[in-house]
Amino acid sequence: MQHPITSVFEENSNPKIAEGQKAYMKNRFDFFGLKTPLRRELQKPFLLKGNLPNKTDAFEIVLKLWDAPQRELHYFAQELFFKYKQQLEVSDISVIECLIGHNAWWDTVDFIATKPLAVYFKKFPDQRENIVQKWLSTGDIWFQRSALLFQLKYKTEIDLELMSSTILTLKDSKEFFIKKAIGWILREYSRTDAQWVLNFVNQNELQALSKREAIRLIQTQ
Numbered sequence: 001m002q003h004p005i006t007s008v009f010e011e012n013s014n015p016k017i018a019e020g021q022k023a024y025m026k027n028r029f030d031f032f033g034l035k036t037p038l039r040r041e042l043q044k045p046f047l048l049k050g051n052l053p054n055k056t057d058a059f060e061i062v063l064k065l066w067d068a069p070q071r072e073l074h075y076f077a078q079e080l081f082f083k084y085k086q087q088l089e090v091s092d093i094s095v096i097e098c099l100i101g102h103n104a105w106w107d108t109v110d111f112i113a114t115k116p117l118a119v120y121f122k123k124f125p126d127q128r129e130n131i132v133q134k135w136l137s138t139g140d141i142w143f144q145r146s147a148l149l150f151q152l153k154y155k156t157e158i159d160l161e162l163m164s165s166t167i168l169t170l171k172d173s174k175e176f177f178i179k180k181a182i183g184w185i186l187r188e189y190s191r192t193d194a195q196w197v198l199n200f201v202n203q204n205e206l207q208a209l210s211k212r213e214a215i216r217l218i219q220t221q
Contacts, residue, residue, distance in 0.1 A: 003061055008042050009034060009072055021071070028105055029071040043076050047083060055087050059095055066103060074103060078111050085119045093131065096120060097143075104142040106177060113146040114153060121150055128162060136166065141175045148181040155192045163189070164200065171206055182206065183213020194218045 009032045018033030025031075034042070045051060052058065058080060065077040078099065099112050121128050135143035147166050151158045167182050183206075190197040194217070201214050 003065060005043060005046055005065075005076055006068070006073065009039070009070070009076075012038065012042060025071065025105065025107075029074075029103070030069040032070050032072050034072050039072050039075065043079070046076070047079060049083075052080075052083055055084050058084060059092075063095065063098060066099060071107075074108055078108055078116075082111075082116050085116055088116070088120050088123060090124055090127065093120065093127065100142050100146050101140065106145075109142045109145055110149065113149040117146060117150045118153060122154075122157070125159075128159065132162060132166060136169050141173075141177050144170055144173070144175075145177055145181045148178070148185050152185055152188050155189075158189060158192070160196070167206075168204065171204065171210065176209075179207050179209040180213065182210040183216075186210070186214035187217055190214070190217050 012032070012034060014033035016033065017035065018031040021031040021033060022029065053061065062077045062081045065073045065080075068074070081095070081099070096112060096117055100109055100117075121131075132147045135147045138144070148163075148170065151163055163185065167185070170178050171182065173179060186197050186200065197214060198218055201211055206214065
């Protein structure tokens, strides 16, 4: 059965905007043509606490919508999933892996990594090492990017040893999204400990893009 959000999005679709959105995302996804403010307004009633289904039903909805061709349904699905962040269980990593591994691109991967995955690994820190190592070994850039970025907002709670080893494992990658993510996580941590980041960059041979991104804030201080 189709979720009602699909009909709501269809009724407000704009083919001209959709064409531009599809081109911007390199024709990887279809779009209804909803700009972000309108999409958020349309989906708001479905995300109100009183209207949320139970967790099991919600996760079924999330996975079904994730298979839809339109990107706006993926955005709604990930935001619906995040509503259950306090109810996450160890086994829910399977859902997170599905969201990262299917219909993946930077826009959804970054949301999943820095929001629900970040919460999951804070709640279950003993799961980090094995899962990160598994993801690094896949050769999949989106799992690798997620392994880098889940600690983006951890600040003083960051696991420096895990972040360091992950970066060093991926530092020679030729993938733009990996090089950029290495720089991003280091740049964000420089807000907490600029000297640590500077020392790390000086002691390890990072690629130019990663290094440039990592020290960008330090250079302006």
